[in-house]
Amino acid sequence: MSEGSRRGKTETICFTNNKGGSGKSTTCANLGYELSLAGKRVLFVDGDMQLNLSLSFFDEDEVLRMAESEKTLYEAVKHKKDLSEYIVSTPYEGIDLVPSTTLMSQVDYDLFTMMQRELVLKKCLQGVKDKGIYDYILIDAPPTLGIWVINILCASDYVILPIEASPWGFFGLANMFDFLNGLKEMTEAEIMGVLITKVDERKNYYKQTKDILKAYESIHVFETFIHVDSAIEWAQDASVPVAVYKKNTRSALEFKRLAEEVTKHGGR
Ligand SMILES: Nc1ncnc2c1ncn2[C@@H]1O[C@H](COP(=O)(O)OP(=O)(O)OP(=O)(O)O)[C@@H](O)[C@H]1O
Numbered sequence: 001m002s003e004g005s006r007r008g009k010t011e012t013i014c015f016t017n018n019k020g021g022s023g024k025s026t027t028c029a030n031l032g033y034e035l036s037l038a039g040k041r042v043l044f045v046d047g048d049m050q051l052n053l054s055l056s057f058f059d060e061d062e063v064l065r066m067a068e069s070e071k072t073l074y075e076a077v078k079h080k081k082d083l084s085e086y087i088v089s090t091p092y093e094g095i096d097l098v099p100s101t102t103l104m105s106q107v108d109y110d111l112f113t114m115m116q117r118e119l120v121l122k123k124c125l126q127g128v129k130d131k132g133i134y135d136y137i138l139i140d141a142p143p144t145l146g147i148w149v150i151n152i153l154c155a156s157d158y159v160i161l162p163i164e165a166s167p168w169g170f171f172g173l174a175n176m177f178d179f180l181n182g183l184k185e186m187t188e189a190e191i192m193g194v195l196i197t198k199v200d201e202r203k204n205y206y207k208q209t210k211d212i213l214k215a216y217e218s219i220h221v222f223e224t225f226i227h228v229d230s231a232i233e234w235a236q237d238a239s240v241p242v243a244v245y246k247k248n249t250r251s252a253l254e255f256k257r258l259a260e261e262v263t264k265h266g267g268r
């Protein structure tokens with residue numbers, strides 16, 4: 001992406017929840033795509049060895065080719081490099097990506113012996129932020145709570161917590177908040193909101209959502225819920241955002257509304 005005249009403050013948002021399959025990667029990819037349609041410049045950082053964020057924009061062959069190259073997030077973090085050098089363009093206007101690799105599975109181990117090991121990613125991202133060419137940096141986190149996820153949180157201004165509308169989706173939320181609270185001294189990342197995902201109206205369970213979340217009065221819950229939508233899986237199979245796969249499908253419209261909530265939150 002060219003460094004145009006529209007320089008400004010870059011907001012960094014990460015998507016975390018140690019519960020696997022809660023919709024982190026799906027939300028990150030589709031929210032980012034909608035932000036780009038709204039004219040925002042977006043840099044995705046694929047922080048997970050599962051490569052799901054990368055697979056949302058490139059087909060499997062291309063993702064594996066990138067993962068095997070020298071230009072991955074893992075290499076940048078391991079050698080404490082400026083992430084500007086690791087950015088690839090995607091086929092979409094306004095969207096760039098720092099690809100992941102399966103080697104991310106050992107990043108906790110590599111970080112362990114580094115000085116100021118919680119701040120390595122933050123420092124790698126500083127050059128990109130200083131250039132101010134992106135409106136948003138969106139980081140997809142893995143379903144863990146180790147030193148790497150602490151790095152992701154320390155590099156972020158905001159956290160979005162996608163949770164699945166199911167009993168086990170809610171279980172553990174308190175631990176997640178405790179974990180984030182415990183990092184208060186280390187990171188200024190603020191919880192932008194909890195996002196309820198995979199809502200299935202046939203199950204009715206989601207109706208208890210608001211009651212369950214009342215226990216956490218100070219936590220914002222996005223008004224937009226993301227419903228179960230089979231188009232999401234077809235889109236992921238085709239390595240495209242859901243709105244590209246099927247423009248007006250329910251979840252595409254919901255991600256658009258979520259993007260509006262996110263931009264309003266930051267006053268953009
Ligand atoms: N709204 C939805 N409707 C239907 N399927 C969905 C929806 N959201 C996510 N999925 C599916 O649920 C699965 C988990 O979603 P996703 O990979 O985004 O979660 P995750 O939190 O990133 O998982 P992980 O913890 O493994 O990183 C995927 O197979 C995805 O296709």
Ligand SMILES: [Mg+2]
Nearest residue numbers: 024025048052
């Ligand atoms: Mg994921």
